[in-house]
Amino acid sequence: MFMRRIQPLFVFLLLFVFTAIACAAPKNVILFIGDGMGHAHIAAARISTLGQGGRLTIEKMPVTGMHTTHSANALVTDSAAGATALACGVKTNNYTVSKSPDGRRVRSILEASRTIGKATGVVTTTSVTDATPAAFTSHVDERGMQPEIAGQQLDVNIDVLMGGGRAYFLPEGDDGYRSDSRNLLSEAAAKGYIVVTTAEELNKVNSGRVLGLFAMEKLTTQSPEPSLSEMTKKAIQILSQDTDGFFLMVEGGQIDSYAHRNDLDGMVRQLIEFDKAVAEGLSFAQQNGDTLVVVTADHETGGLTLLSDDEGNLGPSWSTGGHSGIMVPVFAFGPESQRFTGLMDNTDISKKIGAVWGVKVGLFDVSDDDKTADSVRIKHEYSKSAAVAASSTR
Numbered sequence: 001m002f003m004r005r006i007q008p009l010f011v012f013l014l015l016f017v018f019t020a021i022a023c024a025a026p027k028n029v030i031l032f033i034g035d036g037m038g039h040a041h042i043a044a045a046r047i048s049t050l051g052q053g054g055r056l057t058i059e060k061m062p063v064t065g066m067h068t069t070h071s072a073n074a075l076v077t078d079s080a081a082g083a084t085a086l087a088c089g090v091k092t093n094n095y096t097v098s099k100s101p102d103g104r105r106v107r108s109i110l111e112a113s114r115t116i117g118k119a120t121g122v123v124t125t126t127s128v129t130d131a132t133p134a135a136f137t138s139h140v141d142e143r144g145m146q147p148e149i150a151g152q153q154l155d156v157n158i159d160v161l162m163g164g165g166r167a168y169f170l171p172e173g174d175d176g177y178r179s180d181s182r183n184l185l186s187e188a189a190a191k192g193y194i195v196v197t198t199a200e201e202l203n204k205v206n207s208g209r210v211l212g213l214f215a216m217e218k219l220t221t222q223s224p225e226p227s228l229s230e231m232t233k234k235a236i237q238i239l240s241q242d243t244d245g246f247f248l249m250v251e252g253g254q255i256d257s258y259a260h261r262n263d264l265d266g267m268v269r270q271l272i273e274f275d276k277a278v279a280e281g282l283s284f285a286q287q288n289g290d291t292l293v294v295v296t297a298d299h300e301t302g303g304l305t306l307l308s309d310d311e312g313n314l315g316p317s318w319s320t321g322g323h324s325g326i327m328v329p330v331f332a333f334g335p336e337s338q339r340f341t342g343l344m345d346n347t348d349i350s351k352k353i354g355a356v357w358g359v360k361v362g363l364f365d366v367s368d369d370d371k372t373a374d375s376v377r378i379k380h381e382y383s384k385s386a387a388v389a390a391s392s393t394r
């Protein structure tokens, strides 16, 4: 009925408009998250490696902005609420992973991108079950439920998952933390994943779905593990084979850990490695021409201030061993990157990526989208004892 009433010319016009919109949108999106990376962390990395006049790769990106980081119940967010905001466009309570404050699951940009056929990937230097990667790939009440998170990560049918955290995929009998005796590495292999645990094995992989878990818990970020930039390059190589495009999240997960310890040198090493990973993303984006790259943080860690010591050298001053409540930077490059300028909120990042692709993040009605319901369904019962065994640092 509806179609018969529309003039053919109008249909052509609509097609033209939709095609124009579709062409403007980038085929691929790579979101880089430096956990705990505030303005002072970037400045400290720049000054101590390149001098005051130097520029890190991140700092050369053409579009810049900022976002506010508070969570639903605190001025100072933790990484779970921060990542939920970045992944799902929803503010939640600290320690909650991709659920609203009233306990409803909220859809992440990774899950949303699957509904339009995108290949998806997550890469981190910490455990893949830690808060930031978890927010893109699972929904749990408390971030410590890492065995449950690992199970959900297989259910979400992600194409590339790389980092540490192998213990959460293995049963207690195999030195793992799972009390339910499931071996998720075997289950992943049975689902068609190529499971790798060393850099050498990863080097041999050129296509397919990949689960790469290079340490029992978070990575050492030292050889013989693959570096963050090597994992990023490999993830892009694999995901870019999908003709529908891809969504990839890459986390520099230990900028935060060293900042918690107020260890400037360690923090700078992690940030420089993160900057190299961003360089891999930008180099692909520059050649490809159809990739949006966004770099940001979930919060600032350490309350870092840069002062000058008596000799005029960099004299860092930390105000806390925890997180602070200040704004964090956003950098962007590629098609639609101009959307990521000005002062934003942490919830705006995935909403903007979703808007670019015409998909919705956050609360949704499962009946609207059966494919999404499928992608976020939880098959496994949460095992309380497993989570207790796995309870780890924040």
Ligand SMILES: [Zn+2]
Residues within 6 Å of the ligand: 036, 079, 256, 257, 260, 301, 323, 394
């Ligand atoms: Zn932290």
